[in-house]
Amino acid sequence: MSDRDEARPRRPRRPRRPRTPAPARAERAPMRFTAVLRTPARAAEPLFARAPSAWQRMLPYVVAGIFVVALLPATVAVLTNDYKAGGGWAGALGVAQTVPLLLAVTRPLPAWALILTADTLGAVVLTHADRVAGHAWPWTPMCIVGYLVLMICLGLRESIRTLIGVWLVTGAAGVVLGFFEPDGVTTTSALLFVLSGGVLAVTGALRGIGDAQQRVAEQESISEAERARRTLLEERARIARELHDVVAHHMSVITVQADSAPYRLPGMSEPVREEFAAIAASARESLSEMRRLLTVLRSDGNGGGPAPGAAGELAPQPGIGRIQQLVEATVRAGQPVELSLAAGAERAAPPAVDLSAYRIVQEALANVVRHAPGAETRVRVTHDAGSVLVLVVNGPAARDAAVEPGGSGSGHGLVGMHERVRLTGGTLDTGPLPDGGFRVAARLPLNDASEDPS
Incomplete structure (x- = not known):
C-alpha cells in the first residue's frame, strides 16, 4: 500500500439493513403485487405508474409488447391462410388491430376507439373473403384476445360510467354487424359481449377497491394531522394556564411590595411614592388582563364557565x-x-x-x-x-x-x-x-x- 493510500481518509461503511428472511419476502410479494393491481392510475399516467418497483412499472409495457408480437403475425397468417383475404388487407388489419395495444398502457380510451374501428372494418372486409364460411365472424379469435387485453387496461383506468358505455358500444357494434352476417359463419358477437363485460366488471371492481382504500388512507392521514394539531393546541393552552399561575404569583408580590413601600420605607419623597403607586397600578392591570385571558382559556365555549377539571387547575x-x-x-x-x-x-x-x-x-x-x-x-x-x-x-x-x-x-x-x-x-x-x-x-x-x- 502506498503512502498516498495510507493518507487517504476512508469513508465509513454504512450499516447494513437487516435482510428480511426469504420466506417472509415470498409471502409478502403477492400481497404487494395485489396492492399494485388495485392502485388506480391517474389521467395521463401509465398503468402501475405508482408501483414501488421499476420492474412493476415496466410490466404493462412488456405485457402489451408480448401480445402485439404474438398477435400481429398470427392475425396476418390466419386472415391470409384461413379466410383467404388479400395479403395487403391482412397486413393492414393485423397492424391496425394489434399495435394500438401499446397505446392502451397510457391512453386506453383512444386505443379502444382505434381497435374497435379496425375490428369493425376487418369484419366488413371478411364478408367478401373467399373462405369466411365455417370460421368465426365478425370477431376473429385474435380480435377477441386483443380486445380482452384492451378491456383490462380500460377497467384499471376509466370510470364505471365509461366502462358501461364501452361495453354497450361493443354489443351495439356486434348487433349492427349481425345484419350483414355471411352464410355459414360462427357468430362471435355474443361471446365477445359476455367476455368483455366480465373482464370490465372484475377490473372495475379492483379499481373501485383501490379508490376506496386510497380515500380511507387520505382521510386517516387528515384525521391524524388534525388530532396532532388539536393535541398541540391543548398542550399550549395548558402551558399558558400554568404560566399564568406562575407569573401571577410574582405580579401579586410586586403589587403588594409597591403598595406597602411607603409604609415600610418612611420618609419617601412624593415623586417616589407616585412611582411606586404607578408600579402597583400597572401590576394590577396586568393581573386583570391575564385573568381575563385565563377565563377564555379555561372556558368550555358554551358560556364562559370553567372547563371540567378547572378546580384542580387552581391548585399550586x-x-x-x-x-x-x-x-x-x-x-x-x-x-x-x-x-x-x-x-x-x-x-x-x-x-x-x-x-x-x-x-x-x-x-x-x-x-x-x-x-x-x-x-x-x-x-x-x-x-x-x-x-x-x-x-x-x-x-x-x-x-x-x-x-x-x-x-x-x-x-x-x-x-x-x-x-x-x-x-x-x-x-x-x-x-x-x-x-x-x-x-x-x-x-x-x-x-x-x-x-x-x-
Whole structure:
C-alpha cells in the first residue's frame, strides 16, 4: 500500500439493513403485487405508474409488447391462410388491430376507439373473403384476445360510467354487424359481449377497491394531522394556564411590595411614592388582563364557565420537589422506578423550568407504564450552573402492554414535551435504545427560561 493510500481518509461503511428472511419476502410479494393491481392510475399516467418497483412499472409495457408480437403475425397468417383475404388487407388489419395495444398502457380510451374501428372494418372486409364460411365472424379469435387485453387496461383506468358505455358500444357494434352476417359463419358477437363485460366488471371492481382504500388512507392521514394539531393546541393552552399561575404569583408580590413601600420605607419623597403607586397600578392591570385571558382559556365555549377539571387547575403547580411523590405513586402502581434527584435542583430552577421538569418526568413515566409495563426505569434530575438535566431511561417491557384502540400510541405525549422544552429554550432528545427500551433526555436552561426561542 502506498503512502498516498495510507493518507487517504476512508469513508465509513454504512450499516447494513437487516435482510428480511426469504420466506417472509415470498409471502409478502403477492400481497404487494395485489396492492399494485388495485392502485388506480391517474389521467395521463401509465398503468402501475405508482408501483414501488421499476420492474412493476415496466410490466404493462412488456405485457402489451408480448401480445402485439404474438398477435400481429398470427392475425396476418390466419386472415391470409384461413379466410383467404388479400395479403395487403391482412397486413393492414393485423397492424391496425394489434399495435394500438401499446397505446392502451397510457391512453386506453383512444386505443379502444382505434381497435374497435379496425375490428369493425376487418369484419366488413371478411364478408367478401373467399373462405369466411365455417370460421368465426365478425370477431376473429385474435380480435377477441386483443380486445380482452384492451378491456383490462380500460377497467384499471376509466370510470364505471365509461366502462358501461364501452361495453354497450361493443354489443351495439356486434348487433349492427349481425345484419350483414355471411352464410355459414360462427357468430362471435355474443361471446365477445359476455367476455368483455366480465373482464370490465372484475377490473372495475379492483379499481373501485383501490379508490376506496386510497380515500380511507387520505382521510386517516387528515384525521391524524388534525388530532396532532388539536393535541398541540391543548398542550399550549395548558402551558399558558400554568404560566399564568406562575407569573401571577410574582405580579401579586410586586403589587403588594409597591403598595406597602411607603409604609415600610418612611420618609419617601412624593415623586417616589407616585412611582411606586404607578408600579402597583400597572401590576394590577396586568393581573386583570391575564385573568381575563385565563377565563377564555379555561372556558368550555358554551358560556364562559370553567372547563371540567378547572378546580384542580387552581391548585399550586407542581415542580421538581414533587417528583419524589410522582415516582412513589408510579412504584405503587407496579412499575419499578429508581430516582436520583440532585439536592438544590428545585431551588435553582426558575418557575417555568421547575414546572416543565416535573411535567416531562410525569409524561415519560406515563408512557413507560402504558407501553413498557414492568420495565426497569431510571429517573435522574441534576443541575449545574446553567441548566437542569432531566433523564428518564427504561428497559424493555417485562410483560405485554395493553393494546389501545388505534394501535400503538400516536406520539402526542412527545408533542407536549417538545412544546415545554421549546418554551424554556432547552433541548430534548428522545428515541429507542438498542435493547428495546426508550430514552428521554431534556436540558432546560436556567437563564432566559421564559423566552420563546422561536
